[in-house]
Amino acid sequence: MKNKIKANLPILRYMFMPIIYLIFSCSLAAGLLYILYNKADALYRTSKYDFITYSVDYFMYLKSLLNGDLIYVIIFTIISLCIYTIISYKKSKNIISLIENVEEMANGNLNNVIDLNDAGNIKKLANNINNIVAQLRNITIEERKAQQTKTDLITNVSHDLRTPLTSIIGYLSIIEDDKYKDEVQLRYYTSIAYEKAKTLNLLINDLFDLTKMQNNTMTLNTIQIDLVELLGQIASQSEYIFKNENVECRTKFSEDKLIIQADAIKLVRAFENLITNAIKYGKEGKYIDIVTKKEDNIAIVKIVNYGEPIPTIDLPHIFDRFYRVEKSRNRNDGGSGLGLAITKNIIELHEGHISVSSDYDCTIFEVQLKLDNI
Ligand code: ADP
Numbered sequence: 001m002k003n004k005i006k007a008n009l010p011i012l013r014y015m016f017m018p019i020i021y022l023i024f025s026c027s028l029a030a031g032l033l034y035i036l037y038n039k040a041d042a043l044y045r046t047s048k049y050d051f052i053t054y055s056v057d058y059f060m061y062l063k064s065l066l067n068g069d070l071i072y073v074i075i076f077t078i079i080s081l082c083i084y085t086i087i088s089y090k091k092s093k094n095i096i097s098l099i100e101n102v103e104e105m106a107n108g109n110l111n112n113v114i115d116l117n118d119a120g121n122i123k124k125l126a127n128n129i130n131n132i133v134a135q136l137r138n139i140t141i142e143e144r145k146a147q148q149t150k151t152d153l154i155t156n157v158s159h160d161l162r163t164p165l166t167s168i169i170g171y172l173s174i175i176e177d178d179k180y181k182d183e184v185q186l187r188y189y190t191s192i193a194y195e196k197a198k199t200l201n202l203l204i205n206d207l208f209d210l211t212k213m214q215n216n217t218m219t220l221n222t223i224q225i226d227l228v229e230l231l232g233q234i235a236s237q238s239e240y241i242f243k244n245e246n247v248e249c250r251t252k253f254s255e256d257k258l259i260i261q262a263d264a265i266k267l268v269r270a271f272e273n274l275i276t277n278a279i280k281y282g283k284e285g286k287y288i289d290i291v292t293k294k295e296d297n298i299a300i301v302k303i304v305n306y307g308e309p310i311p312t313i314d315l316p317h318i319f320d321r322f323y324r325v326e327k328s329r330n331r332n333d334g335g336s337g338l339g340l341a342i343t344k345n346i347i348e349l350h351e352g353h354i355s356v357s358s359d360y361d362c363t364i365f366e367v368q369l370k371l372d373n374i
Contacts, residue, residue, distance in 0.1 A: 010121075018088070021084055021087050021088055022080075022084055024083075024087070025080045025081075025083035025084040025087065026076075026080045028079075028080075028083050029076050029079035029080040029083060030076065032079055033072065033075060033076055033079065040052075040055075040056055040059075043056075044056045059071075090117075090118070091118075091122070094116050094117070094118045094122050095122065097114070097116060098114060098116065098122065098125065098126055098129075101114040101126075101129075102114075102129060105129070105133055110133055110136060110137045110140065111137070112133070113130055113133075114126040114129055114130055152322070153321070153322075156321075156322040156337075157207065160203055160322075160336050161200065161203065161204075164196040164197070164199045164200045164203075165196075165200060167192065167193070167196045168193045168196045168197055168200070171189040171190075171192050171193040171196075172189075172193055174189055175189055175190065175193075203336050203338070206336065206338040206339075206342060207338065209342060210321060210338060210341055210342055210345065213342070213345040213346070213349060214345065218349065220262075220263040220266065220349055220350070221263050221265075222261045222262055222263050223261070223262070223263075223264060224259055224260075224261060224372060225259070225260055225261075225262050225264055225267070226257045226258060226259055227258035227259075227260055227262075227292060227299050227301065227369065228253045228254065228257060228258050228292055229257075230264065230267065230268065230271070231251070231253070231271060231290055231292065231301065232251065232253070234268060234271050234272060234275060235249050235251055235275075235290055238272070238275055238276075238279075241276070241279060242279065242288070245279050245283045246283065246286070247279055247283050247286060247287065247288055248286060248287050248288070249287075249288050249289075249290065250287055250288070250289045250290070251289075251290045251291075252289060252290070252291045252292070253290075253291075253292045254292045254293050254294050256294050258292060258294060258299040258371060259371060259372045260299055260350075260369050260370065260371055260372050261372050262350055262369070263349075263350070266346045266349070266350075267346065267350065269342070269343075269346060270342070270343040270346040270347055270367075271301070271303070271367075273339045273340065273342065273343045274303040274343060274365050274367075275288070275290070275303060276339075277339060277340070277365075278303050278304070278305040278363075278365075279305075280335070281305070281307055281308070281363075282305025282306060282307030282308070282363060283307060284307045284308065285305050285306025285307040285362070286306065287305075287306055288303070288304065288305050289302070289303075289304040289305075290302075290303055290304075291304065294371070297370065297371045297373065298368050298369070298370060298371060299368070299369045299370075299371050300366060300367070300368055301366070301367045301369075302364050302365070302366050302367075303364070303365045303367075304362050304363070304364050304365075305362065305363050306361070306362050306363075307363065309358040309359055309360055309363060310325060310356070310358040310363055311325065311326075312358075314326075315356060315357075315358060318340055318356055319340050319341055319343075319344040319354070319356075320341060321337065321338055321341035322336065322337040322338065322341075323337050323340075323341075324337040347367055347369070350369055350370075351369075351370060352367060352368055352369040352370065353367070353368045354366070354367050354368075
């Protein structure tokens with residue numbers, strides 16, 4: 001029962017608010033009238049001013065015309081109505097302003113903000129409407145961004161798929177039309193078409209994986225791994241590439257084992273991406289360092305190269321899919337700009353963190369992964 005009354009209190013308050021305003025206005029008017037009557041009576045008796053005597057005389061004349069006390073009723077009603085209008089004007093003005101603002105929002109102006117000079121429930125309602133509209137505005141912005149990303153993705157994918165495909169069709173049509181000179185040229189054209197087909201295959205697989213990761217449909221087959229051992233294996237397996245590119249790989253591994261729970265295949269792919277990038281874009285620096293460190297319960301891996309720095313303007317976008325630094329875009333080494341996006345997704349799937357810093361001394365890709373509590 002108590003709760004029922006408590007729940008109905010705001011409703012009752014709203015129902016009776018105008019009546020309370022009216023009672024308050026009438027009481028105030030009655031009080032004022034009483035004070036006015038007494039003051040006028042006292043002044044009439046003592047005043048030396050003609051103005052007051054004339055006014056009171058005129059009032060008495062009006063009173064006699066209007067059947068006695070009816071004049072008091074008229075004055076009382078006028079004063080009450082004036083007070084009631086003053087009190088309820090602000091509230092009504094705010095409600096009208098609220099209705100107009102909401103109508104503008106409903107017509108699509110989501111930048112509109114309701115600003116009321118009021119306190120209490122109407123202000124609360126206005127604030128809640130402002131919050132809902134702000135959320136709607138954010139959702140709309142996010143949706144527009146997602147739409148733009150989709151459009152960009154389709155444009156990039158079409159471009160990146162078309163380039164190798166055009167070469168494949170070109171070389172295969174030379175073969176099909178018997179336009180090659182001899183067996184050697186035939187083999188040469190075939191091998192180019194084959195290489196381009198492999199690039200295409202790689203790109204499609206990368207795209208497929210990235211989409212799966214970003215849609216959260218990729219599962220991890222985690223096992224216990226020693227990160228130091230894993231990096232050592234990757235470094236020794238990449239030895240021939242280091243030699244080919246004339247780069248020395250230096251490893252500075254921590255004494256401690258760095259045991260983590262991870263999907264070995266995916267993690268190898270992430271670190272291979274970072275190491276091949278370090279070779280591809282930093283081989284002029286001659287050295288590549290792979291450093292591991294333990295900090296509290298975090299394993300830190302740094303892949304460092306000493307080549308040309310990544311321009312500061314590109315750093316915030318380096319992990320975006322299809323993003324390539326201007327110079328790299330003009331290189332013809334099969335890069336698609338998906339490598340770092342995939343790497344970041346793999347690290348984040350492992351609840352880790354990846355960051356990059358680059359200046360004229362060196363470029364560092366730092367990966368942080370949670371250590372397994374054994
Ligand atoms: P891709 O290598 O296919 O272009 P990535 O996503 O792996 O794509 O890299 C994006 C861009 O980041 C590259 O085009 C390159 O310009 C730059 N980059 C990546 N790694 C390095 C690095 N270690 N040193 C300098 N630049 C790098």
